[in-house]
Amino acid sequence: MAIVLLLRHGHSTANADGVLAGWSEGVGLTDTGRGQAARVAERLAPLTVVRAVSSPLQRCLETAAVAVPSLEVATDERLGECHYGSWTGRRLSDAAKDPLWRVIQDDPAAATFPASDVDPGESLGEMAERVVGAVRALDAEVESQHGKAAVWLAVSHGDPIKAVVAEAVGAGIGGLQRVRVDPGSLTAVHVTAGRMVLLASNTHAGDLVGLVLGRQADEAGDSTVGGGAG
Numbered sequence: 490m491a492i493v494l495l496l497r498h499g500h501s502t503a504n505a506d507g508v509l510a511g512w513s514e515g516v517g518l519t520d521t522g523r524g525q526a527a528r529v530a531e532r533l534a535p536l537t538v539v540r541a542v543s544s545p546l547q548r549c550l551e552t553a554a555v556a557v558p559s560l561e562v563a564t565d566e567r568l569g570e571c572h573y574g575s576w577t578g579r580r581l582s583d584a585a586k587d588p589l590w591r592v593i594q595d596d597p598a599a600a601t602f603p604a605s606d607v608d609p610g611e612s613l614g615e616m617a618e619r620v621v622g623a624v625r626a627l628d629a630e631v632e633s634q635h636g637k638a639a640v641w642l643a644v645s646h647g648d649p650i651k652a653v654v655a656e657a658v659g660a661g662i663g664g665l666q667r668v669r670v671d672p673g674s675l676t677a678v679h680v681t682a683g684r685m686v687l688l689a690s691n692t693h694a695g696d697l698v699g700l701v702l703g704r705q706a707d708e709a710g711d712s713t714v715g716g717g718a719g
Contacts, residue, residue, distance in 0.1 A: 495650045523555060529556040542568060670691055671693070
């Protein structure tokens with residue numbers, strides 16, 4: 490099946506303030522974030538990206554507008570940030586003092602964010618199931634419309650992309666905090682009928698063409714014994 494490039498939004502005003510933005514409105518890119526998105530555009534330029542789908546949140550839409558200016562960007566709420574409930578808008582320095590912080594770090598499968606009046610809250614497991622399911626479904630749509638060699642872009646957030654990477658390496662939600670996804674980074678995942686295969690994670694520079702060419706030959710996603718031959 491197709492290959493998805495997962496783009497985390499660029500550095501945002503919430504990142505600059507050390508705040509957990511969640512689904513808060515009015516969180517856009519900083520100058521640093523716009524520069525990161527521009528560098529992504531340069532990296533994507535040699536590729537034919539057939540489709541772009543984004544979280545509906547402002548910081549992702551602003552990133553997509555710069556990264557793929559020639560594409561019409563669709564939105565999909567399934568690619569949105571985790572619903573952090575009453576943690577939304579909280580300073581990360583304060584959140585780190587909450588007992589739930591250690592659960593998030595040490596046993597993410599057991600972590601659920603308490604609901605608030607404006608945000609229902611969500612468990613990290615529910616978030617992961619939502620995002621991984623969305624990537625699989627969207628990838629199948631891309632393949633049916635553009636073929637197995639297609640490359641598409643999903644613009645999302647840190648925890649959702651970490652969930653896809655954890656799924657691709659077989660760690661599941663329990664391995665969520667073993668993954669790092671920085672603002673403005675690109676991660677490449679080959680979605681096959683049998684499994685997801687991680688091609689590259691948290692990249693900020695370098696050629697993408699070599700990552701995506703020739704990866705569709707084995708539909709099962711089987712890896713070569715002994716490693717690839719280049």
